[in-house]
Amino acid sequence: MTSSALTQESRAEALERMTGGEELDVLVVGGGVTGAGIALDAVTRGLRTGIVEMQDWAGGTSQWSSKLIHGGLRYLYNLDFKLVAEGLRERGLLLTTTAPHLVKAQPFLWPLKQRFIERAYSAVGVGMYDAMAVAGHRGMAVPVQKHYTRRRALEVFPDIREDALIGAIRFYDARVDDARLVMTLVRTAQSYGAMAASRTQVVDMLKGPGGRVTGAKVVDLETGAEHEIRAKHVINATGVWTEKTEALGGTGGGLQVLASKGIHIVVPKERIKGSTGIFLRTEKSVLFIIPWQRYWIIGTTDTPWEVEGRQHPVATAEDVDYLLEHANSVLRSDLTRADLIGVYAGLRPLLQPGTKDGAASTKVSRDHTVVEAAPGLTVISGGKLTSYRLMAEHAVDHALGKHEAKAKPSVTPSTPLVGAAGLAAYESQAPRIAQQYGWTADRLEHLLGRYGTDLPTLLAMIDDDPDLGRPLAAAPEYLRAEVAMAVTHEGALHLEDILARRIRLFYESADRGLAALDEMAEIVRPLLGWDEARALEEKASYTALAEAEAAALRTHTDVEAERARLAAPDLVPLRPLATE
Incomplete structure (x- = not known):
């Protein structure tokens, strides 16, 4: 197997190999969770696979989700049984086989307002949810539902308003650091031989006789160099950018995708007293109040x-x-803007019915669709974080065609991600490791939840340089070694990559991590070969980004908010596309 370490050097080597003349079997465009999943699915079928992403890994929608792995309990009430069953099956795989270090079971309370009818109705729904989970995974990955009286619910979650419920049902789903999942998928794909290059933008498609797509023209945004990558199959997994990317194929076909904004707020753990999450249906969406180790995430719109x-x-x-209004309708915490330590927003790709030219598509799920936008160009869109593996399987099957897909079936249901294999055995050694390094149980829980059985890589770095074992001065929940590992193994090329997607102070601290900038820059400078001027440029760019995000929060419309955000120019700007 190839090294799973994503580095400056591995990126450069991947670009050289992809553009060196030998044709790929599959080129994946888009490094969100769907694209990363497709790259892993394709390479583990024995296909020569490359993946490019115009931003950092998970730089689009995939970094700003509710961070839930779920079957979609609310979909049961729309009778979307197949969709729920798919999600529950995928949830079970992630919890037990493919990513148990990253995906953790999470209990939720569903407050009930009506004494008999709602409890009976909801019990049936949650019961079906549990039953479908058992059927889909041949056993329970999480506990089944439990009913609570009002008094018992208040014991479990003291900060629920007494007038907000007459009782509750506890059920389980799971949570995940979404950007970390994506990066780990890419690392795993690379370990099996996939070529992976972030900050590499597709600006046009290559075409052969009859208009068949035969690859892509890309720009290395770090150097400005242009390259051509040739591939038998190109798979477009660019989410809310689907239409712009598929238009490069030169036809009027493909999928129609709109965008919907969802935002989340983050408050300190001590601000809400409760030992589970909360799930509510609202008039516009659903409301999740989700506990993490040091804070709560509340969303979404x-x-x-x-x-x-x-x-x-x-x-x-x-x-x-x-969000504050809806959270306070069920909480006695009386949250205000002053309580917020973070806010983030993302765009969901909303798949529209049918295709642009009326061509046949493979709507393999009620949640996502795969279509051939042009010969040689497969497009997939829709779906949700939980179903990324299934979407990837469907996309590769579609690109290969029925005969070849049958000859080379997907093996990702049984392929653990980096850090997953042997996790239970490694967790049993946790007390010894904590004692050896002088760490608390909370610290080790944090590290195992990020690295799993890849933790020895981090420990080796600390053994070689004990200074890396110190906590960050401005963010002591993280070690200096975690900053270094973001560069040496996790593909971070810029301070923004670390603060937004590796060590997520962007929304975990009220100043968006500005207090940690100097120390982080000190750690990564020698690793990325920066001189003092480059380090100053990186710090100035992230500072401007943080200030622009804060300014946007003071506006009242999306137009005003975007104008405020764009006052901070991108350190690595995108290029215009051939169709623009």
Whole structure:
């Protein structure tokens, strides 16, 4: 197997190999969770696979989700049984086989307002949810539902308002650091031989006789160099950018995708007293109050995004007030804007019915669709984080065609991600490791939840340089070694990559991590070969980004918010496409 370490050097080597003349079997465009899953699915079938992403890994929608792995309990009430069954099956795989270090079971309370009818109705729904989970995974990956009286619910979650419920049902789903899952998928794909290059933008498609897509023209945004990558199959997995990317294929076919904005707020753990999450249905969306180790994430909204740009969605004051109002309707915590330590916004790709030219598509799920937009160009869109593996399998099957797909079936249901294999055995050694390094149980829980059985890589770095074993001065929940590992193994090329997607101070601290900038830059400078001027440029760029995000939060419309956010120019700007 190839090294799973994503580095500057592995990126450069991947670009050289992809553009060296030998044709790929599959080129994946888009490094979100769907594209990363496709790359892993394709390479583990024995296909020569490459993946490119115009931003950092998970740089689009995949970094800003609710961070839930779920079957979609609310879909049962729309009778979407197949969709729920798919999600529950995938949830079980992630919890037990493919990513048990990253995906953790999470209990939720569903507050009930009506004494008899609602409890009976909801019990049937949650019971079906549990039963489908058992059927889909041949056993339970999480406990089954449990019913609570009002008094018992208040014992479990003291900060629920007494007038917000007459009782509750506890059920389980799971949570995950979404950007970390994506990066780990890419690392795993690379370990099996996939070529992976972030900050590499497709600006046009290559075409052969009859208009068949035969690859892509790409720009290395780090150097400005242009390259051509030839491939038998190109798979477009670019989410809210689907239409722009598929248009490069030169036809009027493909999928229609709109964008919907969802925002989340983050509050300190001590601000809400409760030992589970909360799930509510609202008039516009659903409300999740989700506990993490040091904070709560509350979301989400669901509003049309009608602004032209899709790279930098931001929250407005109204978005935040909406979530605070709905959270306070069930909590006695009386949250205000002063309690917030973070806010983030993302765009969901909303798949529209049918295709642009009326051509046949493979709607393999009620949640996502695969279509051949042009000969040689497969497009997939829709779906949700939980179903990424299934979407990837469907996309590769579609690209290969029925005969070849049958000869080379997907093996990802039984392929653990980096850090997953042997996790239970390694967890049993946790007390010894904690004692050896002088760490608390919380510290080791944090590290195992990020690295799993790849933790020895981090420990070896600390053994070689004990200074890396010190906590960050401004963010002591993280070790200096975690900053270094973001560069040496996890593909971070810029301070923004670390702060937004590896060590997520962007939304975990009220200053978006600005207090940690100097120390982080000190750690990564020698690893990335920066001189002092480059380090200053990186710090200035992230500072401007943080200030622009704060300014956007003071606005009242998406147009105003985007204008405020775009006041901070991108350190690595995108190029215009051939069709623009």
